[in-house]
Amino acid sequence: xxxxxxxxxxxxxxxxxxxxxxxxxxxxxxxxxxxxxxxxxxxxxxxxxxxxxxxxxxxxxxxxxxxxxxxxxxxxxxxxxxxxxxxxxxxxxxxxxxxxxxxxxxxxxxxxxxxxxxxxxxxxxxxxxxxxxxxxxxxxxxxxxxxxxxxxxxxxxxxxxxxxxxxxxxxxxxxxxxxxxxxxxxxxxxxxxxxxxxxxxxxxxxxxxxxxxxxxxxxxxxxxxxxxxxxxxxxxxxxxxxxxxxxxxxxxxxxxxxxxxxxxxxxxxxxxxxxxxxxxxxxxxxxxxxxxxxxxxxxxxxxxxxxxxxxxxxxxxxxxxxxxxxxxxxxxxxxxxxxxxxxxxxxxxxxxxxxxxxxxxxxxxxxxxxxxxxxxxxxxxxxxxxxxxxxxxxxxxxxxxxxxxxxxxxxxxxxxxxxxxxxxxxxxxxxxxxxxxxxxxxxxxxxxxxxxxxxxxxxxxxxxxxxxxxxxxxxxxxxxxxxxxxxxxxxxxxxxxxxxxxxxxxxxxxxxxxxxxx
Amino acid sequence: xxxxxxxxxxxxxxxxxxxxxxxxxxxxxxxxxxxxxxxxxxxxxxxxxxxxxxxxxxxxxxxxxxxxxxxxxxxxxxxxxxxxxxxxxxxxxxxxxxxxxxxxxxxxxxxxxxxxxxxxxxxxxxxxxxxxxxxxxxxxxxxxxxxxxxxxxxxxxxxxxxxxxxxxxxxx
Numbered sequence: 241x242x243x244x245x246x247x248x249x250x251x252x253x254x255x256x257x258x259x260x261x262x263x264x265x266x267x268x269x270x271x272x273x274x275x276x277x278x279x280x281x282x283x284x285x286x287x288x289x290x291x292x293x294x295x296x297x298x299x300x301x302x303x304x305x306x307x308x309x310x311x312x313x314x315x316x317x318x319x320x321x322x323x324x325x326x327x328x329x330x331x332x333x334x335x336x337x338x339x340x341x342x343x344x345x346x347x348x349x350x351x352x353x354x355x356x357x358x359x360x361x362x363x364x365x366x367x368x369x370x371x372x373x374x375x376x377x378x379x380x381x382x383x384x385x386x387x388x389x390x391x392x393x394x395x396x397x398x399x400x401x402x403x404x405x406x407x408x409x410x411x412x413x414x415x416x417x418x419x420x421x422x423x424x425x426x427x428x429x430x431x432x433x434x435x436x437x438x439x440x441x442x443x444x445x446x447x448x449x450x451x452x453x454x455x456x457x458x459x460x461x462x463x464x465x466x467x468x469x470x471x472x473x474x475x476x477x478x479x480x481x482x483x484x485x486x487x488x489x490x491x492x493x494x495x496x497x498x499x500x501x502x503x504x505x506x507x508x509x510x511x512x513x514x515x516x517x518x519x520x521x522x523x524x525x526x527x528x529x530x531x532x533x534x535x536x537x538x539x540x541x542x543x544x545x546x547x548x549x550x551x552x553x554x555x556x557x558x559x560x561x562x563x564x565x566x567x568x569x570x571x572x573x574x575x576x577x578x579x580x581x582x583x584x585x586x587x588x589x590x591x592x593x594x595x596x597x598x599x600x601x602x603x604x605x606x607x608x609x610x611x612x613x614x615x616x617x618x619x620x621x622x623x624x625x626x627x628x629x630x631x632x633x634x635x636x637x638x639x640x641x642x643x644x645x646x647x648x649x650x651x652x653x654x655x656x657x658x659x660x661x662x663x664x665x666x667x668x669x670x671x672x673x674x675x676x677x678x679x680x681x682x683x684x685x686x687x688x689x690x691x692x693x694x695x696x697x698x699x700x701x702x703x704x705x706x707x708x709x710x711x712x713x714x715x716x717x718x719x720x721x722x723x724x725x726x727x728x729x730x731x732x733x734x735x736x737x738x739x740x741x742x743x744x745x746x747x748x749x750x751x752x753x754x755x756x757x758x
Numbered sequence: 759x760x761x762x763x764x765x766x767x768x769x770x771x772x773x774x775x776x777x778x779x780x781x782x783x784x785x786x787x788x789x790x791x792x793x794x795x796x797x798x799x800x801x802x803x804x805x806x807x808x809x810x811x812x813x814x815x816x817x818x819x820x821x822x823x824x825x826x827x828x829x830x831x832x833x834x835x836x837x838x839x840x841x842x843x844x845x846x847x848x849x850x851x852x853x854x855x856x857x858x859x860x861x862x863x864x865x866x867x868x869x870x871x872x873x874x875x876x877x878x879x880x881x882x883x884x885x886x887x888x889x890x891x892x893x894x895x896x897x898x899x900x901x902x903x904x905x906x907x908x909x910x911x912x913x914x915x916x917x918x919x920x921x922x923x924x925x926x927x928x929x930x
Contacts, residue, residue, distance in 0.1 A: 264788065272795050279802040281873050289823050572879050575823040591878060598880040602924060 288574025299446035304405035306439035309446075315573055319581030320439065323372030327588065330369065338382065344369040353631045353747065354668070357661055360534035361542060362390045370545075370671055373583055376400045377437040386427050393504040394430025395423040399493035401434035404441050404454055409433045419456050423504040443489040451485040452477050455492040461508030462488065468513055486562040491548035494563075496666070498528060498541075514549040516666045516684055520659060529658075536637040538654035543665035550670045554677030561600070569595035587612060612675055619674025619681055623667060626685045628747070629692035630660045640699050649699050656695030663688035811865065814841040822872045824881065831928030845894045845927055846887065860890065888920075891927075895919045 296311040303309065310317025331342040347367045348354050358364035362385040371379055380400040386392045397406060403422075410433065411418035422430055445452050453459060453476050466474035480488055496519055500507040512518040520541070523529070529539035551557050556566070566586050570577040586596035590605040597608040637653050667674065667684045674681040697704060707714045777783055803809075810818040819842050820829040832838055837845065846864075848856040864887070871877040883891070896903070896919075903919075920927075 265791075268791055268795060272798060275795070275798050275802055278873070279798070279805065282802065282806045285822065285872070570879065572824075594878040594880050598878075598882075600930075604882070 285574070288576065301404075301441075301446060302408065303446050304402060304408070304436065304439070304441060306436060309440040309444075313440075315578045316440075316581045319578075321374060322582040323374040323584070325582070326371065332368075340378065340382070343379070344371045351627070353627050356535070356631055356634055357533070357665070358542075361531040361540070362392075363542065365390075373438050375437065377431075377434055381431055386431075392427040393423060393499060394421075394425035394427055395499050395504040395506050396427050397422060397430050397434055398455060398457060398506050400437070401431070402436040402439045402442055405435055406430070406433045416456070420503065420505070423499070423506060424502075438493070442492075451482070451489050453480075453485075453488055453492055455506075457497065457506040457508055458488065458492040458495075461495070461510045462491075464508075465510040465514060468511060483560055483562060486564040487548065487551070487557075490563040490567075494545055494547035494671070495549060496544050496546040498523070498530065500528075514552050515680075516543075516546070516549075516663055516687075519543075519546075519549075519666075520662055523662075533634070533657070533661075536634055536654060536657060537641070537650075538637070538657040538661075540658060541662045541665070543662055543669050545669050545671055546666055547671050547676065550667075550672065550681065551676040553680040556676075565599075566596045569599065571595055615675050615678045616673040619667075619678065619685070622682060622685045623664075623674070626689040626692070627664060627668075629689045629696075630657070630664050631747070633657055633660060633692040633695040636696050636699055645699060646701065649701050652698035652703075653695040656691045656698055660688045660691035660695060663691065814843050816842050818842075822868070824872055824877065828881075828928055831930055835929040836926050845891050848890055849894070849897060860887075888918075892919060 294312070297303075297308055299309060299312065306317060306320060326342065326344070330344060332345040334340045334343045345368065347369055348364070354367060355364045358367075366384040368379075368383075377400055380386060380396065384390075386396065397403065403419075406422055407415050407418040410421050422433075440446075442454050443451055459476055462476050463474045476488060495508055497506055497508050499505065509519040509522040512521050523541055528541070530542040531540050532538065533540050548563075551563070564579065567583050568579045568581060569586070569592070571580045572578075580595065584592070586592050587609060590609075593605040593608050597603070598605070601608055603611075633653065634657065637650060637657060640650055640653070663684045667681050667688075670676065670681070672681075694704065705713075774783065777786055807821060810821060816829065816832065819825050832842070843850070843861075847860050850857045899919075
């Protein structure tokens, strides 16, 4: 006779007989699944190490569209396309009717002293932070500096478009003639020929993928610079080393330049060397100025973005660390390392710091970030003080023009403004916030401050000597008569002096009276 | 149904009974499945050259390509006659337990990180592994640097040999 309890126990046992194998089956299947997945993963990792490149299309000298190159080099193309990306903190909302989803923040709003120093020049109207390569053409077409009333030459396209295509459209057989034509064509017309921002063919030979220079201005500029070092007839595309090319292709654009004469020939001021002083000497010797500051009447230079020249004065350049090493670091794709074509700041995020800085600097990401930001904030503090000096010189010259100050004093002050402003502009327009060559950048700031203060003194008719060699051209000042060492203590101690704290008034933007002329 | 069919059915039934009925059949199928799994596991282990991980050849450490750079640098360094573990593991002869724990710990994390791909381009040594290396520096060079080390003075902040001698193990 069976009790209900026995029956229940039998049912449980019977259920167990089925549940147990079922559970084992599921567990067995899971383990098998995981092991097979691991096997596939190992196979995939092994395969990654073997075949890095598949040629899909044949690239030629007329393969202007980067998407074509992307078929052969998908990782590089993906990176290049990603240069449209921005960090959220850097984004600004474009004005109504602007086709862009977001744009870079205004540098003028950040530091209105720029508006004062560029009175009479288009830069005082709109000047923004830089954005990624893929944005360069659209950003230029939309900036107020190229729109009415301003008239800009097609030479501007040299660094805001993929130039080989523009030249090909202008003259498929004679690139030199095409380049000359592009430079003088009004910007509004020339830009219609531009299809792409800087892309693959601007830096790479389509047959071999080797780096090559495509900009005539750099070919001439580096030739002049090498000549100053004693190397005659330098031809960059045949004589440069591979490592030099890793900076040269970038230096086609990230440099100080001017448009020479009525032909608007893009020219780099490198005949005397690569420093700001060398450039100023060059411009003085050829009598060039970009504009006249309408507040002071001084003939001004507009420094552009001398990233290459500044880098060349620093410790990284001295050690053969080029643009590509930090801004296009190798990135891992399976077993293959790909140069990161999303060109950007190494400080973008910790992963980027790891890929660039940590290749040589055996430190943590946080330590490297702190080191770079420390250099930048030191530069920023000094640069701001220097900018005050320049701003005060501009205001002083402006006031002096109507108050009977001798013309000779005003002319001398204008010369100082030219120097102070060029140096100030040089280091402000440079894109590394003083990092590419920290000591050099601080020296530029110091030169700018000195020039501005000397300009203010010049207005007052004072010309202070400049000590070049203290051992030869300097006489120490000595107190007369020489103070005798006191033997007796004074009867009553002198009252303690409380120093007055220095409080400076805060900057208020200049009311720009003059309208930009260019 | 023909005679042959009848015989065949009998044979199947006899086999069924021979293996022990339903339970026996399940056991046989189950064993076969375990065998399949074991086979796949052994194959995977062999395919991944898993046996190498029980030896001390330096080439083992770059079986996955993520350590190519470290391997190349090691082969140029002054310590290239020593196996990786001589510096990177506790001494096997005197500290067998610590040695095993360290091998298992690093082996597990290396496998996981490499399989998922979740690791940076420039890999960094962890602090406790750095300490293992430091101890191993002293294992050979201890007498030479005993005056520098001064453990009584720097008990909480040991001098990091590699801060200056960063290229003895891996030369760039």
